[in-house]
Amino acid sequence: MLTIDQATYDAIVAHAKRDHPDEACGIVAGPEGSDRPERFIEMINAAGSPTFYEFDSTDLLQLYKEMDANDEEPVIVYHSHTATEAYPSRTDIGLAMEPNAHYVLVSTRDCFTDGGNDDGPVEFRSFRIIDGNVTEEEISIVATLS
């Protein structure tokens, strides 16, 4: 199960909406082994694409050095799908390289209405992806992490 606080949940959704129709991506880091998503880090999608995301290689190194120095690890790796459901694609599964992370997918496909509003429903789901096996998990949204 993924336990996430409301502010971090809202930040991920806001990022996904802001970057729509391109895919948004980022990480929520936390102390190594804690399973606590504490530090929200928005990343730039270097692919700038509605169908692909990739962290810029320089940003990626910077991020991992920072986490290393803080004894942190990526607790959540998130990205959005802007025209398809919030489920890992074959590419997502093939490229998932963080066995300890919760892979969060947000779909913004139904959240933009014709009038330009963005308050339609957003799908928000979490998965473990290990050795090509996808397991969906429950999400508990709490006011603050205890």
Next chain:
Amino acid sequence: MAIEVKIPTILRTYTAGEKAVSAEGKTLSALIDDLEANHSGIKERLIDNGDLRRFINVYINDEDVRFIGGLDAELKDGDQVVVLPAVAGGC
């Protein structure tokens, strides 16, 4: 000649859980062969068809090796090598 190589979580099965290992080589290619000699199986995770895998990033002293010669990038004593899988995907 010793070069420190940082290993990402997903490849630590090859290094008995070690986050960093020591290796030798005058080029990245030679360094990876030396890694393979001590951590069998790791080379195949880094190289495909004679080139660095598209979604594996390798840095020498913070420089992405793609910009400094790829597998031919030169190494010297004391250099720091970091291996990081790309964080990427797509619908």
